[in-house]
Amino acid sequence: MKFNKVKGTEDYYPEEKSIQQQIFSTLRTIANRYNFNEVETPALETLGLLTAKGGEEISSQIFTLDKRGKEELGLRFDLTVPITRMFVAKQLELPKPAKWFGLSRMWRYERPQKGRLREFYQFSAEIFGTDSKYAVAETLQLLIDMLQSLGLTKKDFIIKVNNRQFLEGVLDCLDCDFEQTVKVIDKYKKMSGQEFLDELKQAYVKEQQATTILQLLQLQDTPAKMFQEVFKKVNYTNSKKSTKGVNELMDILELLPESFVELDFSIARGLAYYTGTVFEVYDRKGKFRAIAGGGQYDELTALLGGRKTPAVGFGLGYSTLRLLLEEKGLLPQPQTAPEYAVIVMTGYTVSLMTFVQQLREKYSVYVDLKERKPKKQLDYASSIGAQKAIFYGTEEQATGIFTVKDLKTGEEKKVKKEELLT
Amino acid sequence: MKFNKVKGTEDYYPEEKSIQQQIFSTLRTIANRYNFNEVETPALETLGLLTAKGGEEISSQIFTLDKRGKEELGLRFDLTVPITRMFVAKQLELPKPAKWFGLSRMWRYERPQKGRLREFYQFSAEIFGTDSKYAVAETLQLLIDMLQSLGLTKKDFIIKVNNRQFLEGVLDCLDCDFEQTVKVIDKYKKMSGQEFLDELKQAYVKEQQATTILQLLQLQDTPAKMFQEVFKKVNYTNSKKSTKGVNELMDILELLPESFVELDFSIARGLAYYTGTVFEVYDRKGKFRAIAGGGQYDELTALLGGRKTPAVGFGLGYSTLRLLLEEKGLLPQPQTAPEYAVIVMTGYTVSLMTFVQQLREKYSVYVDLKERKPKKQLDYASSIGAQKAIFYGTEEQATGIFTVKDLKTGEEKKVKKEELLT
Numbered sequence: 001m002k003f004n005k006v007k008g009t010e011d012y013y014p015e016e017k018s019i020q021q022q023i024f025s026t027l028r029t030i031a032n033r034y035n036f037n038e039v040e041t042p043a044l045e046t047l048g049l050l051t052a053k054g055g056e057e058i059s060s061q062i063f064t065l066d067k068r069g070k071e072e073l074g075l076r077f078d079l080t081v082p083i084t085r086m087f088v089a090k091q092l093e094l095p096k097p098a099k100w101f102g103l104s105r106m107w108r109y110e111r112p113q114k115g116r117l118r119e120f121y122q123f124s125a126e127i128f129g130t131d132s133k134y135a136v137a138e139t140l141q142l143l144i145d146m147l148q149s150l151g152l153t154k155k156d157f158i159i160k161v162n163n164r165q166f167l168e169g170v171l172d173c174l175d176c177d178f179e180q181t182v183k184v185i186d187k188y189k190k191m192s193g194q195e196f197l198d199e200l201k202q203a204y205v206k207e208q209q210a211t212t213i214l215q216l217l218q219l220q221d222t223p224a225k226m227f228q229e230v231f232k233k234v235n236y237t238n239s240k241k242s243t244k245g246v247n248e249l250m251d252i253l254e255l256l257p258e259s260f261v262e263l264d265f266s267i268a269r270g271l272a273y274y275t276g277t278v279f280e281v282y283d284r285k286g287k288f289r290a291i292a293g294g295g296q297y298d299e300l301t302a303l304l305g306g307r308k309t310p311a312v313g314f315g316l317g318y319s320t321l322r323l324l325l326e327e328k329g330l331l332p333q334p335q336t337a338p339e340y341a342v343i344v345m346t347g348y349t350v351s352l353m354t355f356v357q358q359l360r361e362k363y364s365v366y367v368d369l370k371e372r373k374p375k376k377q378l379d380y381a382s383s384i385g386a387q388k389a390i391f392y393g394t395e396e397q398a399t400g401i402f403t404v405k406d407l408k409t410g411e412e413k414k415v416k417k418e419e420l421l422t
Numbered sequence: 423m424k425f426n427k428v429k430g431t432e433d434y435y436p437e438e439k440s441i442q443q444q445i446f447s448t449l450r451t452i453a454n455r456y457n458f459n460e461v462e463t464p465a466l467e468t469l470g471l472l473t474a475k476g477g478e479e480i481s482s483q484i485f486t487l488d489k490r491g492k493e494e495l496g497l498r499f500d501l502t503v504p505i506t507r508m509f510v511a512k513q514l515e516l517p518k519p520a521k522w523f524g525l526s527r528m529w530r531y532e533r534p535q536k537g538r539l540r541e542f543y544q545f546s547a548e549i550f551g552t553d554s555k556y557a558v559a560e561t562l563q564l565l566i567d568m569l570q571s572l573g574l575t576k577k578d579f580i581i582k583v584n585n586r587q588f589l590e591g592v593l594d595c596l597d598c599d600f601e602q603t604v605k606v607i608d609k610y611k612k613m614s615g616q617e618f619l620d621e622l623k624q625a626y627v628k629e630q631q632a633t634t635i636l637q638l639l640q641l642q643d644t645p646a647k648m649f650q651e652v653f654k655k656v657n658y659t660n661s662k663k664s665t666k667g668v669n670e671l672m673d674i675l676e677l678l679p680e681s682f683v684e685l686d687f688s689i690a691r692g693l694a695y696y697t698g699t700v701f702e703v704y705d706r707k708g709k710f711r712a713i714a715g716g717g718q719y720d721e722l723t724a725l726l727g728g729r730k731t732p733a734v735g736f737g738l739g740y741s742t743l744r745l746l747l748e749e750k751g752l753l754p755q756p757q758t759a760p761e762y763a764v765i766v767m768t769g770y771t772v773s774l775m776t777f778v779q780q781l782r783e784k785y786s787v788y789v790d791l792k793e794r795k796p797k798k799q800l801d802y803a804s805s806i807g808a809q810k811a812i813f814y815g816t817e818e819q820a821t822g823i824f825t826v827k828d829l830k831t832g833e834e835k836k837v838k839k840e841e842l843l844t
């Protein structure tokens with residue numbers, strides 16, 4: 001009987017895994033330069049934790065495990081919640097801020113589609129213990145640097161920034177319920193204007209206010225002018241929250257290169273735990289889902305039983321990132337081919353094994369493992385992309401002089417053993 | 423409410439994750455030198471696959487997921503079964519042999535104890551498409567090289583080798599049921615002699631035969647002498663299977679350094695899919711569980727719906743390996759501290775951000791994110807182990823000359839910006 005992989009999961013064959021490892025390696029290197037340290041949380045968590053602050057939609061997407069004994073377990077659906085649990089567990093002894101990142105798989109039970117799997121990789125960076133605007137700015141700078149290190153430019157992606165406090169103040173002024181309205185705003189990009197207005201109506205927003213909200217979300221200009229436009233319609237300066245949000249946004253935007261970051265009032269973030277500045281990264285053409293998203297979440301530590309601690313972070317999904325890199329021709333070359341293939345002329349001996357072992361102190365080496373004729377060994381070496389072949393027989397063993405064949409050019413030359421190994 | 427991690431799972435904080443990453447990096451590097459390419463399988467598999475050839479014990483240990491729709495899913499309990507599924511799916515188009523490795527988490531529902539978790543990491547190397555003894559020898563050589571690269575020597579570990587065909591032939595000669603008897607032999611190391619004899623009796627082995635088996639398992643000598651001793655009690659040369667097994671073992675042992683490998687007739691391997699040579703790696707003191715184990719499994723591809731293809735591989739558990747490295751004082755130093763801490767003297771500006779970004783092209787850099795006074799920034803820099811501090815203020819910005827303080831020695835010196843950045 002033949003078995004298939006589970007729908008919405010991925011098998012990584014060597015080429016694909018090599019591409020992924022190279023991209024991961026870049027993300028890790030840049031995160032380390034920013035002094036973010038890697039952590040890892042279990043795949044399994046208690047249902048209590050997973051449902052503590054996910055919102056309804058997420059709760060229905062949790063893969064839960066068959067109950068054995070008293071434990072109710074599920075698979076994590078993001079990294080922020082379990083990383084926050086880890087922070088809370090050692091909150092008192094850790095130096096603050098704690099700058100951590102994770103790079104692991106997570107799971108969501110949903111209908112698989114392009115760039116959306118049920119088991120997928122996410123990079124996640126989190127800073128605990130500061131509400132400074134500089135922490136938000138550095139987080140965004142990290143994101144920019146990571147994407148640039150992969151070859152993407154300002155022509156390829158844009159970070160859209162907003163602030164939930166600002167939004168809350170504006171909605172207060174418009175006499176709208178924040179929780180309900182923000183859920184609709186979060187879906188704005190996926191709807192037509194009319195659909196959006198209809199959904200707002202269902203969230204008990206009056207027609208005139210709904211029109212005003214739609215106009216605000218459509219604004220595109222410099223931050224200063226956008227806030228002026230808002231002010232013309234809503235006197236948000238009466239709201240402390242809004243004023244705080246605006247000041248924070250202006251401070252952050254000032255520190256970051258304009259060409260990478262823009263203000264967008266339609267960014268609201270679906271996950272319920274965000275409290276301050278929020279952001280999402282999109283490809284410039286708007287072809288794919290958001291590549292990354294995050295923001296400040298100042299109440300999650302307290303909700304998970306710790307002391308209230310401000311935090312900021314983001315998640316970056318590997319699937320969409322890979323799609324964008326592919327479209328831009330920026331995927332790294334898979335590295336799966338060995339540098340040398342040793343062609344076995346006279347059977348396996350201790351001396352052959354020793355020679356190969358020495359060669360392997362420096363190079364990736366394939367040695368025939370099927371006891372094939374030399375011709376077949378050369379064919380195989382070519383099929384796996386080996387760069388060079390070394391012939392090993394009685395004569396070579398005796399003289400210490402080897403024929404090395406370049407499998408790309410066909411060129412052959414004699415090389416002394418010592419030269420090969422140094 | 424405070425949430426705990428799930429029993430039998432591990433949180434990796436930065437220090438522990440850094441240790442693990444360095445060990446993983448060594449394993450990956452050596453595997454690549456042997457031209458094994460990394461692959462990765464999903465965590466989720468169908469129950470059909472997972473129970474296809476696990477044996478009863480494993481089946482009861484599978485973490486199964488709540489059924490939604492028609493799918494019956496579970497978490498993988500090893501890497502060999504899903505990697506074999508991946509091989510079967512592309513068997514016809516792949517060059518043979520395929521040399522793959524995996525390095526991921528897996529899950530077994532069992533009672534957590536020291537060195538035995540319910541969620542744990544395993545390295546797994548597999549070769550598909552050859553039944554050559556050289557493939558087995560190379561697999562063992564890879565294992566030796568990986569452990570040596572981590573600093574372990576022949577004084578620290580030993581590979582114990584046996585062959586299931588040989589064992590089957592001998593048990594045939596003794597008129598014992600192979601399947602039943604081999605299960606008892608697999609538990610031999612965990613029992614007293616009397617317990618072992620009692621268990622054999624329960625597997626319908628007669629008293630005299632049981633005594634003979636016990637004597638065989640206790641043999642310790644050179645391979646040649648051990649086979650002589652077996653021959654004195656059981657004329658295994660009448661069995662084709664045994665003879666084949668003996669020849670294979672002798673060929674393999676000849677190619678490998680004696681000091682790392684020894685014959686041990688009590689090695690049987692619990693998992694049901696092994697068919698030929700089998701092996702386990704133990705610390706010399708016998709203090710921990712097996713560090714690694716594997717062997718030839720020639721029927722698994724056919725069982726999973728592919729063409730019958732010989733295969734060999736092993737799994738190496740991270741938990742036990744880490745315990746042994748710790749005991750031997752061989753754990754790598756955690757690398758979590760930044761090279762530089764930039765001490766912010768006059769607030770965050772674009773010019774500061776640009777300077778830090780330039781520094782980060784080469785170094786790991788921490789910058790205060792809590793808007794603290796310089797003294798507090800220095801304290802924090804020391805608390806996270808930063809090597810050097812750089813003071814950044816208006817003067818430094820204007821002159822391009824920075825004071826760099828070595829936080830270990832307290833020594834201070836003036837360094838030009840260009841020197842810092844090149």
